[in-house]
Amino acid sequence: MKKIWLALVGMVMAFSASAAQFSDGTQYITLDKPVTGEPQVLEFFSFYCPHCYQFEETFHISDAVKKALPEGTKMTKYHVEFLGPLGKQLTQAWAVAMALGVEDKITQPMFEAIQKTQTVQTPDDIRKVFVNAGVAGEDYDAALNSFVVKSLVAQQEKAAEDLQLRGVPAVFVNGKYMVKNDGLDTSNMDVYVKQFADVVKFLSEQK
Numbered sequence: 001m002k003k004i005w006l007a008l009v010g011m012v013m014a015f016s017a018s019a020a021q022f023s024d025g026t027q028y029i030t031l032d033k034p035v036t037g038e039p040q041v042l043e044f045f046s047f048y049c050p051h052c053y054q055f056e057e058t059f060h061i062s063d064a065v066k067k068a069l070p071e072g073t074k075m076t077k078y079h080v081e082f083l084g085p086l087g088k089q090l091t092q093a094w095a096v097a098m099a100l101g102v103e104d105k106i107t108q109p110m111f112e113a114i115q116k117t118q119t120v121q122t123p124d125d126i127r128k129v130f131v132n133a134g135v136a137g138e139d140y141d142a143a144l145n146s147f148v149v150k151s152l153v154a155q156q157e158k159a160a161e162d163l164q165l166r167g168v169p170a171v172f173v174n175g176k177y178m179v180k181n182d183g184l185d186t187s188n189m190d191v192y193v194k195q196f197a198d199v200v201k202f203l204s205e206q207k
Contacts, residue, residue, distance in 0.1 A: 027183045027199050031176055035162045038175035039076035041069065041204060044160060044168050047114045048084035055169045057111060059193050065171070068197035073204050077103065078156040080168055084114075086126065093126045095152035096143045105133045171196075173203035 024030050043062060045052040055061050066075050079094035081087040090110075097106045110129050113120045120126055130140045143149055159165075163172055171179045184195045 029178045035175035041075040042172045043077045044170045046080050046083040046168050047090050047110050049168050052169045053111050053115050064193050064197040065200045068201040089123050092153050095149045099143050099148045109133050177203045
């Protein structure tokens with residue numbers, strides 16, 4: 001009985017310590033108007049955003065968050081259209097990637113084509129990135145004009161509007177909380193990445 005009691009005390013203390021690390025207004029913000037029906041963990045990004053590039057390709061924060069999330073919790077990524085000359089077309093292309101299930105294939109080459117080599121200047125160039133990543137051109141074309149992709153584009157636009165998105169990268173949890181990127185410890189990148197993942201995990205477990 002004593003062992004069970006000590007285990008319970010340990011669990012409570014561990015939870016209290018974890019919860020005490022994060023506070024509303026510091027590491028995260030509770031939204032004034034929660035939005036129901038949004039993905040449980042939702043990241044907004046843009047292929048034009050340098051910080052998003054670092055977020056994804058340098059610090060691998062998305063991967064760290066996915067690994068930290070409770071089993072069964074899904075992380076969804078939406079592209080925003082308010083950055084760059086091809087913002088709208090890239091949001092549509094991301095919807096194609098979502099519809100075809102090739103997000104992982106497209107993310108790195110698209111970031112590099114836009115921010116490193118600057119070889120994406122037209123909608124055709126976007127298509128080339130998909131083809132070079134192994135997506136058949138006819139599959140891309142068919143998806144681009146499909147009802148599913150149009151719905152996914154509308155879904156991304158609506159979520160950004162409903163959550164009153166002001167910048168990227170941005171991570172929302174349960175349509176109720178937003179992680180404060182500037183509220184985390186940036187003195188060490190490993191610490192920052194772990195803290196980011198821990199905050200998202202903590203918020204995903206809140207009701």
